[in-house]
Amino acid sequence: xxxxxxxxxxxxxxxxxxxxxxxxxxxxxxxxxxxxxxxxxxxxxxxxxxxxxxxxxxxxxxxxxxxxxxxxxxxxxxxxxxxxxxxxxxxxxxxxxxxxxxxxxxxxxxxxxxxxxxxxxxxxxxxxxxxxxxxxxxxxxxxxxxxxxxxxxxxxx
Numbered sequence: 611x612x613x614x615x616x617x618x619x620x621x622x623x624x625x626x627x628x629x630x631x632x633x634x635x636x637x638x639x640x641x642x643x644x645x646x647x648x649x650x651x652x653x654x655x656x657x658x659x660x661x662x663x664x665x666x667x668x669x670x671x672x673x674x675x676x677x678x679x680x681x682x683x684x685x686x687x688x689x690x691x692x693x694x695x696x697x698x699x700x701x702x703x704x705x706x707x708x709x710x711x712x713x714x715x716x717x718x719x720x721x722x723x724x725x726x727x728x729x730x731x732x733x734x735x736x737x738x739x740x741x742x743x744x745x746x747x748x749x750x751x752x753x754x755x756x757x758x759x760x761x762x763x764x765x766x767x
Contacts, residue, residue, distance in 0.1 A: 636682035684713035
């Protein structure tokens with residue numbers, strides 16, 4: 611809701627089978643949490659993000675290859691990963707970053723010409739390496755960064 615900065619839920623729409631509304635809610639939530647993160651509202655990032663991921667998961671249960679839902683969930687995971695990592699919840703950050711990478715991988719598998727998704731996949735892999743290094747796992751960090759380098763060749767400027 612615009613007056614309070616609070617998110618209203620779209621669960622009613624999803625229960626009625628309005629998948630486009632649920633996907634739109636998830637995408638809007640993804641952009642909302644990016645703004646909330648910039649404002650330092652980590653508690654709201656987690657709340658809005660968790661709700662949007664739940665809604666997006668329900669969409670993907672019904673339509674596993676829905677690229678808009680995958681994109682929304684990946685964007686949400688990316689923002690939530692940095693929120694958690696910057697608050698020193700590094701294990702959560704790593705798990706979220708890996709989820710984002712899996713979603714970006716699914717998108718480029720569905721649409722290998724999607725340059726933005728390729729670039730975001732590289733970014734997610736770099737983030738996973740960063741969070742793995744933060745946990746002291748240099749081997750895993752190196753693996754993630756090598757994956758990023760392998761994927762990087764698919765992206766074009």
